[in-house]
Amino acid sequence: MNFRPTNLAVFISALLIITGILIILTPWYIFPVCDTKDPAGASLEDMNQQVPSKMVCSLSSGFMNCWYTARVESLFGVLIILSGIVLLPAKQNSVLSRRGVMIMGLGVSVVLVPVSIIGMCDMTGTICNLGTKPALILLGSIVTLLGFILVAIRYHTQYPEYLT
Amino acid sequence: MITLLYLIKKDIFHHPVRNGVLIFCYAIIAVSLFSGNYLLLGATDSVQNGISRLGADLVVVPADYAEKGEAVLLRGEPTTFFFGRNIVPDVEDIPGVSAAAPQLYIATLDTACCYLPVQLITFDSERDFTIIPWLREHDHPLLKKDEIIVGNLIVPDVGTPLKFYGHEFIISGKLDPTGTGLDTSIFIRKEDAAVMAKESKEKAVKELVLPESGVSAVLVKVQNVSEIDRIRDQISARIPGVMVLTPETLITRVTGQLNTLTQILAMTALVAILVSVPLIALISIMVAHERIRDMGVLRALGAPRGLIFRLLFGESLSIAVIGGVIGIVSSVTILILFQELLGKLLEIPLSIPGSGDLIVITGLAFMVTVIVGGVASLYPAWKSSVTEPYAAIRSGEL
Numbered sequence: 001m002n003f004r005p006t007n008l009a010v011f012i013s014a015l016l017i018i019t020g021i022l023i024i025l026t027p028w029y030i031f032p033v034c035d036t037k038d039p040a041g042a043s044l045e046d047m048n049q050q051v052p053s054k055m056v057c058s059l060s061s062g063f064m065n066c067w068y069t070a071r072v073e074s075l076f077g078v079l080i081i082l083s084g085i086v087l088l089p090a091k092q093n094s095v096l097s098r099r100g101v102m103i104m105g106l107g108v109s110v111v112l113v114p115v116s117i118i119g120m121c122d123m124t125g126t127i128c129n130l131g132t133k134p135a136l137i138l139l140g141s142i143v144t145l146l147g148f149i150l151v152a153i154r155y156h157t158q159y160p161e162y163l164t
Numbered sequence: 165m166i167t168l169l170y171l172i173k174k175d176i177f178h179h180p181v182r183n184g185v186l187i188f189c190y191a192i193i194a195v196s197l198f199s200g201n202y203l204l205l206g207a208t209d210s211v212q213n214g215i216s217r218l219g220a221d222l223v224v225v226p227a228d229y230a231e232k233g234e235a236v237l238l239r240g241e242p243t244t245f246f247f248g249r250n251i252v253p254d255v256e257d258i259p260g261v262s263a264a265a266p267q268l269y270i271a272t273l274d275t276a277c278c279y280l281p282v283q284l285i286t287f288d289s290e291r292d293f294t295i296i297p298w299l300r301e302h303d304h305p306l307l308k309k310d311e312i313i314v315g316n317l318i319v320p321d322v323g324t325p326l327k328f329y330g331h332e333f334i335i336s337g338k339l340d341p342t343g344t345g346l347d348t349s350i351f352i353r354k355e356d357a358a359v360m361a362k363e364s365k366e367k368a369v370k371e372l373v374l375p376e377s378g379v380s381a382v383l384v385k386v387q388n389v390s391e392i393d394r395i396r397d398q399i400s401a402r403i404p405g406v407m408v409l410t411p412e413t414l415i416t417r418v419t420g421q422l423n424t425l426t427q428i429l430a431m432t433a434l435v436a437i438l439v440s441v442p443l444i445a446l447i448s449i450m451v452a453h454e455r456i457r458d459m460g461v462l463r464a465l466g467a468p469r470g471l472i473f474r475l476l477f478g479e480s481l482s483i484a485v486i487g488g489v490i491g492i493v494s495s496v497t498i499l500i501l502f503q504e505l506l507g508k509l510l511e512i513p514l515s516i517p518g519s520g521d522l523i524v525i526t527g528l529a530f531m532v533t534v535i536v537g538g539v540a541s542l543y544p545a546w547k548s549s550v551t552e553p554y555a556a557i558r559s560g561e562l
Contacts, residue, residue, distance in 0.1 A: 124317040124348055134501035
């Protein structure tokens with residue numbers, strides 16, 4: 001099999017679909033975030049006496065940050081899977097390159113949501129900080145890298161002997 | 165101009181699947197070699213950083229709670245234990261002891277998801293040599309009432325209020341990372357702990373009762389470091405019911421816990437090398453055979469034997485280099501991103517090893533990977549280079 005942009009696009013779209021599925025599964029099944037509104041029946045008053053007050057504030061406003069992050073990441077996961085699917089029929093380098101920019105944007109968003117846009121629980125040692133957040137950073141970085149490769153293909157076309 | 169590098173690059177891209185599999189094999193070798201050493205060095209460095217942050221040469225804990233004491237220091241596992249009596253004067257009486265600082269360990273209450281207990285460590289401001297020197301070093305004023313210092317992994321920032329047992333504290337400073345349990349611990353003044361315990365009856369769901377001794381562990385500084393073993397033995401002999409922890413015992417404990425994992429990784433690397441060398445050699449022979457006519461044409465065009473050898477050998481080395489780099493970069497990324505999770509799963513303290521150690525283990529993993537690539541392609545490269553051009557071009561013809 002020769003190294004052609006179209007072959008590479010098929011390979012990258014397969015990777016994008018797998019990565020998108022992993023992004024959806026990570027916060028719910030692989031490193032599950034908490035999904036309870038009022039954990040283990042502890043009253044807000046009880047929590048006030050024992051835990052950092054900043055966290056109690058997030059409790060009183062509803063779900064934990066990690067739960068919102070998980071929902072947003074699921075949406076990004078679906079978008080990444082769709083990007084992988086629409087990449088399959090693409091044959092022109094310019095098209096691949098434009099989609100690459102969009103995929104890079106999605107990858108960066110996957111990283112930024114748990115890091116700064118929404119964030120995770122305030123308390124260290126929780127599974128969302130230990131597992132979910134690094135896993136999403138890793139998966140988001142992979143998506144960004146795949147997008148970058150698609151963009152880089154355009155520059156390779158200056159040397160057609162590599163690609164044809 | 166067609167250069168050797170151009171030819172190597174062209175062939176690698178010309179067979180993406182076959183070369184991709186080879187790159188994957190080399191990456192596995194690099195990952196196995198790198199990860200084991202990284203974990204071992206990261207854990208050892210972490211214990212040393214933690215001990216140096218504590219500023220203690222020895223740590224005296226109740227013999228019955230030695231494991232819990234190690235768990236607090238190494239992993240910050242919240243626990244509450246204490247001596248039945250104040251042993252600080254007894255420790256200070258041992259010849260060679262220059263300072264003894266008592267600490268009291270209190271675990272905060274456990275509730276539910278996202279609300280994990282943390283370890284409170286109370287210290288005596290007059291005797292302490294862990295927090296007070298750190299405050300001076302960072303030009304930080306001494307702690308006032310209800311001010312606390314937190315470990316590096318405690319998420320809320322300086323100035324944020326934190327509530328324990330119904331008593332509100334303010335974060336006054338954050339320690340530098342050590343990779344040990346100190347990163348998830350919170351340091352509070354002895355006086356504030358007493359007030360918190362007193363108020364807990366009315367303000368907390370569970371009353372906090374502080375022991376009369378007020379001591380969970382005694383950190384000991386010795387006058388002469390070479391006398392550590394003698395002083396440890398004397399403390400154990402003179403004070404009944406105590407266990408003396410030294411940096412060496414903590415490091416031995418951690419490396420012991422890592423033994424199984426590092427052995428598995430070493431075995432994986434060995435098996436990967438043993439399987440890969442003949443496999444890669446076989447693939448190289450097949451490649452050389454497949455391209456023997458190309459090589460014959462190159463020879464007929466005037467390419468010397470050395471060029472043919474360098475072409476095939478260089479191609480194999482390049483693939484090994486790419487695999488090695490991918491393996492090491494992936495290992496570093498995953499080990500750093502999941503550092504805390506790995507530390508928790510393996511029950512060891514873990515930090516990034518020092519830059520010197522990191523360079524050594526990276527170099528070692530990379531060199532072994534490249535050597536495997538080189539060794540595996542030596543014979544096919546030599547064989548192709550000595551084949552006569554005429555025979556090479558005619559090979560495969562009926």
